[in-house]
Amino acid sequence: MKKVEAIIRPEKLGDVKDALDRLGILGLNFVEVRGRGRQRGQTYWRGAASYMADTLPKVKLEVVVRDDDVERVVDAIIKAAWTGDVGDGKIFVLPVEEVIRVRTGERGDDAI
Numbered sequence: 001m002k003k004v005e006a007i008i009r010p011e012k013l014g015d016v017k018d019a020l021d022r023l024g025i026l027g028l029n030f031v032e033v034r035g036r037g038r039q040r041g042q043t044y045w046r047g048a049a050s051y052m053a054d055t056l057p058k059v060k061l062e063v064v065v066r067d068d069d070v071e072r073v074v075d076a077i078i079k080a081a082w083t084g085d086v087g088d089g090k091i092f093v094l095p096v097e098e099v100i101r102v103r104t105g106e107r108g109d110d111a112i
């Protein structure tokens with residue numbers, strides 16, 4: 001199992017959730033964050049008219065998925081979150097050791 005952690009533009013959250021829904025990916029959570037990437041939070045990396053902010057609002061989406069679903073999920077997030085401009089976001093894939101459904105005690109893939 002893997003946790004797919006995607007930092008995306010807040011306005012893309014709806015599209016990304018819809019895309020995951022179409023894949024049958026149901027469980028997820030997200031949190032509003034502030035962050036910065038290579039442009040250090042500047043809106044326009046070319047410069048002149050940019051306002052200087054340290055960080056920009058983003059959404060961090062977390063989805064734990066079966067190993068077999070990782071590539072489909074990552075592809076779907078990229079397609080739904082992409083604009084082509086700087087600041088489109090970043091996706092991290094982390095190993096997950098165990099998942100336990102509280103109600104039933106199921107573990108592993110079955111608990112996802």
Ligand SMILES: Nc1ncnc2c1ncn2[C@@H]1O[C@H](COP(=O)(O)OP(=O)(O)OP(=O)(O)O)[C@@H](O)[C@H]1O
Pocket residue numbers: 007033034035036037038039056058085086087088089090
């Ligand atoms: N190395 C990182 N570690 C943790 N979070 C990151 C990292 N890089 C980016 N982020 C998060 O992702 C958000 C979007 O990053 P962003 O898309 O600007 O990345 P980038 O590397 O600057 O790529 P681009 O040049 O396309 O803008 C950041 O605001 C921050 O929240």
Ligand SMILES: [Mg+2]
Pocket residue numbers: 036037038039040086087088
């Ligand atoms: Mg950037």
